[in-house]
Amino acid sequence: MFPFKRFGSKRHQPAAPASQKPSEPIGSRLDERLDWFHRVFDRCFDVVIHPFTACLGKPCAVIYISGIITTDMLQNAVLRPLMSSDFAQTNSEFIEAIMSDAKWSVSARGATSKLHEAVAAVLEGEVVLLIDNEERLIIFPFTSYDKRSVDEAKNEVVVRGPREAFVEDLKTNIGLLRRRIKTTSLKLERMQLGSYTRTHLVLAYIEDLCHPEFITEARTRLQQIQIDGVLESSYLEELIKDNPLSPFPQLQNTERPDTVSAALLEGRLAIFTDGTPIVLLAPVTFPVLFQTAEDYYQNYYSATWIRWIRFLFMLVSMLFPSFYIALTTYHPEMIPASLLFSVAAARDPVPFPAIIEAFMMEISFEALREASIRIPSAIGQAVSILGTLVIGEAAVRAGIVSAPMVIIVSLTGISSFIIPSYSLGLTLRLLRFPVMILAGSFGLLGLTLGIFLIMLHIVSLKSFGVPYLSPLAPLNARDAKDVVIRAPWWMMKNRPFLFRAQNAQRQQLNNDRRFIPKEEEGD
Known part of the structure; x- marks a missing residue:
């Protein structure tokens, strides 16, 4: 149902295989296994292979990364209990105690007999315990990367509303989401991408709301990716969007937990990437990119007015310079006489065409x-001040540019900052230049042609099968009340139809906004 087009075949080629590891030893002797680990971690100075003798004279060893695991943590949680005489009295009891969580201050994540799984655990920042003549290796989840604390959102600032923003740690970000959505219906599917980076991803959705076809499609697109490394969520955005050649963002990105929570409650899904605070939301539509979290935290009259401002200045950002070029070059008769004389006087010393x-x-x-x-x-x-004021004023006085052009470019630049989505703002700034070329070549006809081509392209786009301009094209009047305006909460009783949520009802339908004073209840 959801077409997943790709251009070219390179994207489907598997990533280059990692360097070949030496064959695993057949037996469970500690010295043979340590020799194998030494060869695997050759020239990895930060990987520590530390043999020691536990109680009952049992030879053991731990393997860990020194930059992640602290010595005090390792001593207190693993080495000291193992070397204590109270740990076990017999060899059989020793093995039972190893497998028992009661003996450890930190529970073991599990045991494995596969050495390559132990290598992966070490590279994830965990501690691996080896015991002589014991086939199983014990893995302790001691991962403690240094990470940035939760701070205020830098790119999506609000006056009213939560201040928290995601960080680069995946577990912290999932905790911020769980703090807001407290239900077992919130599902978090974990996967890894990147043959070298082994980056952890989480596909998040509310099972009762998100349409199963969205979930299946997102899971399929992510599993089809074969790449050697994923360092930021933008890698995924380019690899899974419907039309890879379009400059328009086909997935929404945000650093705010409340924005992600609101999207999940609408029946959408989120993709978390370890190592970045930016979360991807899908599907997305063009009108959604003009909405902010603060729209729903303030009065709906104010939010509606601000939305109109955003739509207006979106047009200003993309078309205002082109409109000026077309009028001054081909259609000066459309400019009022007094304004035309002023513009002509300002442009008289400028040697360049508009x-x-x-x-x-x-x-x-x-x-x-x-x-x-x-x-x-x-x-x-x-x-910024030097460039906009000093250089601009000097350029006008030198006759390189005209004062009206400085005003127009400044207003255009300010308009681009009003658009909430940074990705969409970049796209509109890019499209401004070809539209200027068309306006400079054919006047208003070229400007109209540019608008027509852009609209034709936008209408053809889809995000996970959802039309990019919905609910405006195709028109859905019920959903339009949260696009053209920001309707009051008591009017938004259903979730957006375009996201096809399994449970369309958002709140009780009998909420008629009539509040009866207590003294009148008995009458």
Whole structure:
């Protein structure tokens, strides 16, 4: 049902295999196994292979990564109990005690007889315990990576609402989600991608709400990925989206736990990636990218007005320079006389046509924006002020650009910051340039052609089978009340139809907003 198109065959080729490991020893002798582990972890200075003698003179060894496992943790949780005379009195009792959680301050995750599984556990940051003449290896989950504490969202700031944001640790992010959705219907499917990075992913959804076809499709697309490493969720976004050649984002990304929770409650699904605070949400539609979490935390009149502002300035961001170029180059008769004289006087000393002038200013503005992001934050604001004020004013006085063009480019730049989705903002900034070329070549006809081509492309897009412009195209009036406006909560009694939630009802239908004072109840 959901077409999953791919262009080219390289994406389906399996990743290069990892280096060949030496064959595993057949027996369970400790010295043979340690020799095998030494060869596997050759030239891995951070991997510690520490043999020791436990109680009853039993030869043992632990394997761990020194940068992850602290010595104090290892001594207190593993080595000290094993070397204690109270641990066991006989060899059989020793093995039983090893397998018993009662003897450990930290329970063992499990036992394995496969050495390659033990290698994977060590690389995950766990401790592996080997015992002479014992086939099973014990794995202790002592992973303690240094991680950033939960902090305020930097890219999705709100005035009213939760301040927490996801971090780079997968378990912490799942905990933030569980804190908000307390139900056993919240399912978390774990998988690994990357033959070298072995990056952990979690596919999250609410089983009672998310349509099974969405879950199956997401699981299938993720399992088809063959790649040597996944370092950020953007890898997955490019590999699983419906149309890989489209510049428009076909998955929503966010760093806010409340945004993810709200999406799951609508019947959508989320993809968490270990090592990044950015979570992917699917499916997504074009109108959803103009919504923020704060829309639902403030008065619906204010939220509706702000949404209209976003849609208006989205058009300004993409079309305003092109409209100016078309009018001044091909259709000056459409400009009021007084304004036309003012624009002509300002452009008189400028030696370039309007389209060249616009390209110079737009590229300069993009360079300044990129510079303000990349340079240290202490001087980033100074560079921004220097570029927009000093350089702009100097360019006007030198006759390189006109004052109206500076105003238009500045307003266009500000408009692009109003769009909540950073990915969509980048796309609109990119599309601004081909539309400017069309407007500079054919006037308003070229501008109209550019709008038509963009709309034609957007209408053809789908996200996990959901039309990208829904509920506007195809029109669904019931869902449109949360697109064109932000309806009050007491009116949004059903979940969005376009996401095909299994349980469409969001709240009780008898909520008629009539509150009877207590003194009138007995009348």
